[in-house]
Amino acid sequence: MFGYFLSRLGMFIPTFLGVTLISFMFIRVLPGDPIIVMAGERGMTEERYQEMVEKLGFDKPVLQQYWEYLTGVLQGDLGESFVTKKPVWDEFFALFPATMELSLCAMIFAVALGLPAGVIAAVNRGKFFDRALMSSALVGYSMPIFWWALLLIIVFSGNLGWTPVSGRIDLLYYFPDVTGFMLIDSLLSGQEGAFASAVRHLILPTIVLGTIPLAVIARQTRSAMLEVLGEDYIRTARAKGLAPVRINGLHALRNALIPVITVIGLSVGTLLAGAILTETIFSWPGIGKWMVDSIFRRDYPVVQGGLLMIAVIVMLVNLLVDVLYGVINPKIRRR
Amino acid sequence: MAELSATPPKIEERPSALREFWYYFSENRGAVFGLWVFAAFVFCAAFAPLLAPYDPTEQFRTHILQPPAWQEGGSWAFPLGTDPLGRDMLSRLIMGSRYSFFVGIVVVCVAVTGGVIVGLLSGFAPKWVDTLIMRVMDIILSFPSLLLALVLVAILGPSLTNAMIAIAIVFQPHYVRLTRASVLSERQKDYVTSARVAGAGKARLMFKTVLPNCLAPIIVQAALSFSTAILDAAALGFLGMGAQPPTPEWGTMLAEAREFILRAWWVVTFPGLAILVTVLAINLMGDGLRDALDPKLKRS
Numbered sequence: 001m002f003g004y005f006l007s008r009l010g011m012f013i014p015t016f017l018g019v020t021l022i023s024f025m026f027i028r029v030l031p032g033d034p035i036i037v038m039a040g041e042r043g044m045t046e047e048r049y050q051e052m053v054e055k056l057g058f059d060k061p062v063l064q065q066y067w068e069y070l071t072g073v074l075q076g077d078l079g080e081s082f083v084t085k086k087p088v089w090d091e092f093f094a095l096f097p098a099t100m101e102l103s104l105c106a107m108i109f110a111v112a113l114g115l116p117a118g119v120i121a122a123v124n125r126g127k128f129f130d131r132a133l134m135s136s137a138l139v140g141y142s143m144p145i146f147w148w149a150l151l152l153i154i155v156f157s158g159n160l161g162w163t164p165v166s167g168r169i170d171l172l173y174y175f176p177d178v179t180g181f182m183l184i185d186s187l188l189s190g191q192e193g194a195f196a197s198a199v200r201h202l203i204l205p206t207i208v209l210g211t212i213p214l215a216v217i218a219r220q221t222r223s224a225m226l227e228v229l230g231e232d233y234i235r236t237a238r239a240k241g242l243a244p245v246r247i248n249g250l251h252a253l254r255n256a257l258i259p260v261i262t263v264i265g266l267s268v269g270t271l272l273a274g275a276i277l278t279e280t281i282f283s284w285p286g287i288g289k290w291m292v293d294s295i296f297r298r299d300y301p302v303v304q305g306g307l308l309m310i311a312v313i314v315m316l317v318n319l320l321v322d323v324l325y326g327v328i329n330p331k332i333r334r335r
Numbered sequence: 336m337a338e339l340s341a342t343p344p345k346i347e348e349r350p351s352a353l354r355e356f357w358y359y360f361s362e363n364r365g366a367v368f369g370l371w372v373f374a375a376f377v378f379c380a381a382f383a384p385l386l387a388p389y390d391p392t393e394q395f396r397t398h399i400l401q402p403p404a405w406q407e408g409g410s411w412a413f414p415l416g417t418d419p420l421g422r423d424m425l426s427r428l429i430m431g432s433r434y435s436f437f438v439g440i441v442v443v444c445v446a447v448t449g450g451v452i453v454g455l456l457s458g459f460a461p462k463w464v465d466t467l468i469m470r471v472m473d474i475i476l477s478f479p480s481l482l483l484a485l486v487l488v489a490i491l492g493p494s495l496t497n498a499m500i501a502i503a504i505v506f507q508p509h510y511v512r513l514t515r516a517s518v519l520s521e522r523q524k525d526y527v528t529s530a531r532v533a534g535a536g537k538a539r540l541m542f543k544t545v546l547p548n549c550l551a552p553i554i555v556q557a558a559l560s561f562s563t564a565i566l567d568a569a570a571l572g573f574l575g576m577g578a579q580p581p582t583p584e585w586g587t588m589l590a591e592a593r594e595f596i597l598r599a600w601w602v603v604t605f606p607g608l609a610i611l612v613t614v615l616a617i618n619l620m621g622d623g624l625r626d627a628l629d630p631k632l633k634r635s
Contacts, residue, residue, distance in 0.1 A: 015473045144566055144570070147608075151603070153596060269479040292574060295489045311478045314478070
């Protein structure tokens with residue numbers, strides 16, 4: 001097991017270096033001089049320009065620049081934002097809980113609906129229910145989520161007035177950040193209505209972000225279940241006269257879960273990409289919106305740092321999934 | 336010893352590849368339906384200027400935000416209504432099919448060509464080249480595709496062409512992995528060894544002997560990428576990083592219409608519906624292709 005972990009880690013390190021190299025190159029392959037861009041329309045004196053070149057290290061050999069960048073990254077130094085002048089690292093971790101909260105809720109939504117839907121479809125294979133579920137899953141899978149978000153806003157915010165259109169909580173409420181998770185913080189604050197407001201703000205973004213993972217999980221669960229239901233041990237269980245609920249729920253689902261867990265782990269990338277669109281539409285103050293805004297403001301250190309951090313998170317989750325997979329399924333370890 | 340029968344058993348003629356394909360493909364009714372919708376979409380894209388009742392950029396200043404014909408205040412002159420600048424929605428949607436089709440074709444061609452060549456090389460090259468290529472692909476795959484495409488477009492500058500380049504780059508690793516995996520399993524087989532013994536060169540082995548037998552999963556993936564490319568290009572357009580206004584690209588149209596969502600439902604509903612229907616049709620078709628071409632991948 002330890003050997004498996006080490007070999008997996010051995011693949012992680014070169015990939016990590018490659019990712020840092022890409023994010024390092026990002027600011028250097030941009031058309032135009034980033035320092036001029038930074039100066040904006042006011043322009044810049046020659047002295048100031050030289051000062052900035054020195055500060056950003058553009059006068060040194062590229063290899064040395066990369067080395068300094070890499071050692072900086074490992075110590076949590078991602079540079080400073082051109083706009084806010086704050087360290088990118090701090091900004092990232094200030095906004096990350098918002099994205100994390102939204103992604104977790106979306107994932108819970110997707111798993112809570114997708115797993116049972118997949119199981120029910122597999123058990124009722126070929127019947128009306130199966131067809132209806134799988135057709136809706138395909139529609140969900142093909143959904144342009146930015147349009148889906150707008151439709152939900154039209155119906156639930158515009159026509160019915162049930163949910164707010166943007167933000168994480170009503171402006172009425174103010175309480176200090178404890179965990180960064182609005183649902184927990186609003187409960188901790190003890191203010192009346194704060195929690196309900198946080199929930200109402202979360203509903204639409206959760207549905208929008210969870211739609212594609214939901215469709216993928218439902219499809220994956222169904223096909224994994226169908227495969228398992230054809231196995232001999234299921235027939236044995238049936239022959240023994242076990243209750244169908246027990247067979248489907250315990251014997252089959254447990255074994256069908258392995259591919260499903262992989263899919264859940266691999267959805268992290270999808271969630272973060274979806275967060276870019278979802279957060280932009282719902283003005284959700286998280287990483288996705290921060291990245292899009294920074295791209296438009298040409299705040300290159302932020303784009304560079306954010307790109308790196310998101311890639312590292314995706315890689316870490318994939319590493320974790322692989323290791324967990326090895327724990328669940330011993331056949332994989334021995335390869 | 337068993338006795339040999341006097342007459343050799345009658346050899347049944349194998350149905351032609353196309354007929355066999357159609358037999359399995361048409362078993363999936365959804366796929367056939369998807370094919371028809373896709374055909375309509377291609378027809379629309381091909382003859383867009385003839386089908387569109389108006390020029391997609393022509394502004395009818397007296398008919399701003401006119402609702403669709405069946406709603407009060409609408410008229411059959413503008414069946415799907417007009418947008419905030421008084422442009423005919425139907426004409427813009429029809430013209431928009433061209434952009435989406437174009438994006439799909441270009442992205443799939445570029446990604447497949449590049450990916451297949453790199454994948455073949457990776458499968459035939461010495462171990463260290465293979466490892467290097469696969470690590471590079473892992474690196475690209477570490478970035479969420481839309482994010483990487485967004486950043487690439489930020490570097491290249493926002494336009495439809497750059498969006499297509501970015502999406503093609505992001506899709507590449509899937510084809511590299513897919514091709515490499517099939518190459519590695521095909522290479523072990525006897526027919527490849529016999530071709531090698533017969534003196535086939537590396538290039539012939541790669542492109543003539545092995546590649547045709549790896550095509551099935553690649554074709555299936557290409558169909559699915561076609562729809563993802565349309566979605567991603569529309570998403571980039573929606574974020575203002577794809578086609579620029581006044582181009583009637585569906586995602587860009589949605590972005591332009593965003594502020595009117597509570598006043599005029601039709602400017603938001605129709606472009607999105609167009610994207611959904613097209614993508615859904617292609618995905619349905621992709622499922623059918625998978626069933627017909629690649630029995631190994633067949634999901635029950």
